[in-house]
Amino acid sequence: MQRILLKNGVVVNEGNQKVQDILIDGEHIAKIGNAISDDAVKVIDLNGKHVLPGIIDDQVHFREPGLTHKGTIATESRAAVAGGITTFMEQPNTNPQTTTIKKLEEKFAMAAASSFANYSFLFGGTNDNLEEIKRLDKNACSGVKLFLGSSTGNMLVDDEKVIEAIFRSTEMVISAHCEDETTIRENMAKYKELYGDAIPIEKHPLIRSEEACYLSSSKAIGLAKKTGARLHVFHLSTGKETALFRNDIPLEEKKITAEVCIHHLWFSDADYKTKGTLIKWNPAVKTAKDRSMLWDALLDDRIDVIATDHAPHLLEEKDNVYTKAPSGGPLVQHALPAMLEASLNGKISLERLVEKMCHNPAKLFQLEKRGYVREGYFADLAIVDLKDSWEVTKESIVYKCGWSPFDGDIFKAKVTHTFVNGHLAYEHGKISEKRNGKRLTFNR
Missing domain, CATH: 2.30.40.10 (Urease, subunit C, domain 1)
Incomplete structure (x- = not known):
């Protein structure tokens, strides 16, 4: 070269x-x-x-294998590079799911052949693959992902004994999607009784509610403290949850860390009126007060990382009644421009933006020679x-x-x-x- x-x-x-x-x-x-x-x-x-150092996105869904009508490693890594993202960590809820070491290595082979950006994957935990997790080498991939609330490509882990066993069985970072499934199902039943399938999109943050998020994340944090596991809570969406995290020790010493995504920093529930299902995510975009509290926690270091949760769907899939419209949206191309906009508007300095989008993901996942502008990197x-x-x-x-x-x-x-x-x-x-x-x- x-x-x-x-x-x-x-x-x-x-x-x-x-x-x-x-x-x-x-x-x-x-x-x-x-x-x-x-x-x-x-x-x-x-x-x-x-x-800037190349942006490191610790949470994307590039849809390959099995969901390639929505996106592929090639197409979405191209979009990432166009947005200044040079490294991504992709999630396991593809088809088939990345829940065996064999499927993990098959995914690495796909990326080696097609990715424009640097890559790793999270290994999916399920109710019945504990032995595979125990066999997983700590340097094999970015970490382990647990869906403690259902999401696209349902990988819900709801057996509490299994969850605790996973927490005790790996040195790797355990990244968790935290929403309480029982609360969500009860809320959904209530709104379906009122509206059928045509639930107004404005009800999404009431169905996937603050309480559903807080119950799940607080339980996961309690378990991490009990077991000594290294827990990273993905995509905080509520102000209430931010009180669960510490800012009195350096990131390198934290056993429990948190991430916030672009959409939860940018949008609020007022935007459902114009954006509709295009901003339907799990966890839901919530109130302007929640957004403000997330910004506060990001800036005072209770939240450590900014990511995208990039999760593309076709417009015709999104253009559906509430119960049939999938959650998620594309973000990697526009994440950095959105955060630069926030910086230019006085919300965050460029130095802090780089810390949260480059340095901290590299530290948190212990990446080798990435995340900084340094000689030899x-x-x-x-x-x-x-x-x-x-x-x-x-x-x-x-x-x-x-x-x-x-x-x-x-x-x-x-x-x-x-x-x-x-x-x-x-x-x-x-x-x-x-x-x-x-x-x-x-x-x-």
């Missing part, structure tokens, strides 16, 4: 912003400094654009122009499903370049057809 010299970029990294040059040699960052002179094959003058970089407004249009959308919940929105900042392992994978709207993603390795 060629040597590439990036000149005059504002590097946002480890709590600082500095104008620096970056020399990329092959897959790695060879040198960071001022006025680097080199006979690089390619020189790019960034003219003051900002250079893989050259995973997202370059952004904070002064280039653009509109999300159907023509600009890269997702296979062809739509975005941000359709029609105008963002003030744009991703201009994305480097994956030193390869210029995206430049000014054009995606290189070279698939250059690598399997993640870990410092465990």
Whole structure:
């Protein structure tokens, strides 16, 4: 691979912003400094654009295998790279589900052949695969995923003895979807009696309610404390849950951590009126007060990571009555622009954005040589122009499903370049057809 010299970029990294040059040699960052002179094959003058570590998304659903009409590892990793995301961790609720070591390795083979971004997978826990989890090497993949509430591709784990056994049986990060299924079923029955299948979408956060989330996440946290397990609670959606997490110790010392997703930071229940089922997610988008409390917890370090929960469905699937419209939506292409918008609007500094979307996921999952702009690290970089407004249009959308919940929105900042392992994978709207993603390795 060629040597590439990036000149005059504002590097946002480890709590600082500095104008620096970056020399990329092959897959790695060879040198960071001022006025680097080199006979690089390619020189790019960034003219003051900002250079971030490549975004690490710890929760995506790329739909392969079995649900490839919605998306594939190739199509959705292309969209990720277009959005400055260089690394993803994909979820196990595909068809077949990733609940055996054999199926996990088959998925790695698919990604090796097709992924534009770096990749790993979460291994799915079920009510009956404890022995497979015990056999799983701690460096085999990102971690273990438990659905403690049902979601797309039902993998509900509801046997409490099995859950405790899983918590006791692995050193890996256990990432959990926390919603209490009994509460949800009772709420659903009540609203179905009132409305049949045509439940108003505005009732979604009342069905998948604050109480359903809090009951499940508090129970999971209690079990993690009891067993000493390493628990990561995915996609917090309520203000009430944020009180369950600590901010008085460094991330590296935490045994229990939390994530928030773009949609829970951006939308509120007022948006159901215009967005309808396009913003139907599990857990549900809730109130503006919940959104504000999630922001508070993110900024005071009770919440450690920002992710997408990218989960594409076709528009015709979404365009259904409440009970038949699936939950989830595409986000990887627009997650970083949305957070840059929040930064430009004073909600979060660029340094903190990088901490929550790059540094902390790398720390939390103990990734090897990723998540930072450092000499010797893989050259995973997202370059952004904070002064280039653009509109999300159907023509600009890269997702296979062809739509975005941000359709029609105008963002003030744009991703201009994305480097994956030193390869210029995206430049000014054009995606290189070279698939250059690598399997993640870990410092465990």
